[in-house]
Amino acid sequence: MLRSSNSITRIFQIWAVLFFIVYGCSISQHAKTTIETEPNVIAEPHSGTVKKIAWPLTEIKDSLHIFFSNKNNLKSTAPYQENLSLWYANTNYQPLWQNAEQVEAGIRFLQNAANNGLNPSHYKVDSINLLFQQIQTDSLIELKNRVKLELELSLQVKRYARHLYLGKLNPKNYHSSWNYQKKNWNTKEKFVLQLIQKHETEAIEELLAPAYDGYQLLKQKLITYRQNYSASSKPESLNYPGKPIKLGATGNAVSDLKQRIGLKDTESLYLFDSTLLVAVKTFQKSHGLTPDGVAGPATYQFLNWTTQRYIEAIMVNMERLRWLPDSLPATRIEINLPAFELVMKENQEEVFRNKIIIGTPKHFSPVFQSRLDVLVFNPCWTIPQSIATKKLLPKIQKDPSYLQTHNMFAAIDEVPITTDSIDFSKFNESYFPYKIYQNSGPDNALGVVKFLFDNPYHIYLHDTPQKHLFNADNRAFSHGCIRVKNPLQLAHLLLHTQKTNYSTKEYYLSKKYPVKIPLNTPVPIYIQYLTASANPNNNSVYFFNDVYGLDLRVLIDLEKP
Known part of the structure; x- marks a missing residue:
């Protein structure tokens, strides 16, 4: 019972x-x-x-x-x-x-x-x-x-x-x-x-x-920033003095710069000396800027970042790293759009790092993965229709010889048309039945080589004759395709990864006409968007300008329960 x-x-x-x-x-x-x-x-x-x-x-x-x-x-x-x-x-x-x-x-x-x-x-x-x-x-x-x-x-x-x-x-x-x-x-x-x-x-x-070393470095940096964080000690905005400050400059602006960058115990607080020069170069390098030691507007933009801003940048990019696969192939190409940088790795070892030019915010370069499987030496440029109608057509209407003087020609169904017989004044952005091509040559917009990989966005890597654009810190100039500063070096490395023996790049270039080289072993390519990333080789964390303005959207959504 x-x-x-x-x-x-x-x-x-x-x-x-x-x-x-x-x-x-x-x-x-x-x-x-x-x-x-x-x-x-x-x-x-x-x-x-x-x-x-x-x-x-x-x-x-x-x-x-x-x-x-x-x-x-x-x-x-x-x-x-x-x-x-x-x-x-x-x-x-x-x-x-x-x-x-x-x-x-x-x-x-x-x-x-x-x-x-x-x-x-x-x-x-x-x-x-x-x-x-x-x-x-x-x-x-x-x-x-x-x-x-x-x-x-x-x-x-x-x-x-x-x-x-x-x-x-x-x-x-x-x-x-x-x-x-x-x-x-x-x-x-x-x-x-x-x-x-x-x-x-x-x-x-x-x-x-994520098992990436970069994730762990970001995590360590996040912990450090939080340990040093104080909501009540937000620094005042550091105003740009109106002109770049460089070695030898004097005055209050130099004093303010030294204190913001962490040099408070120096012999002359008001002199831009060699100690400040080294500090500015180090700061610029860690923020994706040219380390020239000249404190200009871009440098001041990052100098005004608060501890909280750094914390938020790391949070956003740790989330982005969680989106990636468990691991990436040992031989690959990685492109980080905000860093304006391409890195190639072979058997996990970095063999190439180069500046790139990416799409403008209006014509942004998309984020995706693919496999690079074709090189084209001496490429002929098929000009996108939007560029042909919006940029070239007005110039052709103003100067009928524009196509010839710029090594271009018009075609229908890939058959060249004699431009003397075309009345270009009849056409506009809405109606233009021709395709415009630019022949191979030193002035070709694609330079001497392009790199193809499957995607629905018509995006590829290529050379450019406008080498001076690589001197800019913000290199968002293209219509979406990605320009590489030293493309022939990249082409050499890609051919080197193949098991089949290829002729030298010099041989292909000497042909003076387009030469298409399929790769027997395609190389995976990953286009990424990281505004904070870490380099395990030197245990450093780098921050970059949010060129496409995506960080805030991710941060807001992360803060939702």
Whole structure:
């Protein structure tokens, strides 16, 4: 009789817990806290003494079994049933968090989201921590709170783990051209569950965070900036003095520059000396500027960045790195648009780094991956119709000899047409039936070589006769294609990667007509958009101008729960 009475009592308790979960208030209502975690402040883990209270694992297990067996389709329970039913079915409804130490490990895992550029409050870490403390002190409501804690902690750990691996945001919302290989969350999710079951929650981050060295360097830099952050010590804006400041200059502007760049204990505060010259060059190099030691408008723009601005830039770009595949091929080309830079790696070793020119904000260069599979020496330029009608047609109408003097010709269906027989005054942007081509030659807009890779945007790499444009810091000048400063060196390296012996680039150039060279082994190419990146070779972090104005959109969306 006594055993029967105990069983009835236990069943009653389980159904009471189930009623609480299904019809009770959400965790934010039951355990609401007024603590707000600033995006630039790392939440401190719960540091109280863990009470050695026995956890009613059997009762929690039975409650979980009933909960997931009851498909009630209520809005309040849907997130748990949709996201956790397979987890608990795989564990036979055994609780994942079986004692206080494991709960604290889960809470610390969520709190560490700050170090990965994510906001711990988006994973209800304060509410979970508060509920955990209530459980430790209030035995009267212990069972129902333990079940609620079990579900909420599991749900938020899974959410954060997914965001840490895949990224919180969808890259296609910012780059419609995004086609990078998708990562397999299903496989990683199984490992996450196994680590929790093995009481190794702290190992989840190592499993899921991007394995790129650059990600870890950004993470370390983020922690450093946050340690030095003070909301009350925002520096005043440093006004540009109206002209560049360089070696030998004197005055208050030099003094202000020295103090902003961190040189306060110098012999002459008002003289632009060699010490300041080195400091300015180092600062410029770390911000993607030409390290000439002359403090101009671009240098002052970055000098006015606050600590918070650096923190936000790192957060945004850590998210972008989470969008990338688990790894990239050992031999590849990487292009970072904001850095105006191309890097080629062969067997993971950097063999080429070069300046590039990219599309203007109006005609931006898209972000995507492809395989570079064709080189064309002495290319003939097929001029895009938009350029032909908007830029060339007015010039042709003004000067009928324009095409001949610029080594160009008109054609229909690739058949050249004698321009003397064409009355160009009859045509406009809306109606122009011809294609314009520019023959191979030193003045060809594509230079002496172009590099082709499959994409629907007609984007490719190429040479340019306008070499002076590479002297600019902001090199967004093209209609979308990417110009390379030293393309022949890149062509040589690409031919070198092939198993088949090719003739030299000099041989192909000597032909004076277009020579198309397919590559037997295409080289993967990745066009990226990173306004903060790290170089593992020198353990340095670099910041770049947000040339297409995308950072703020990503930051705003990251700050949404």
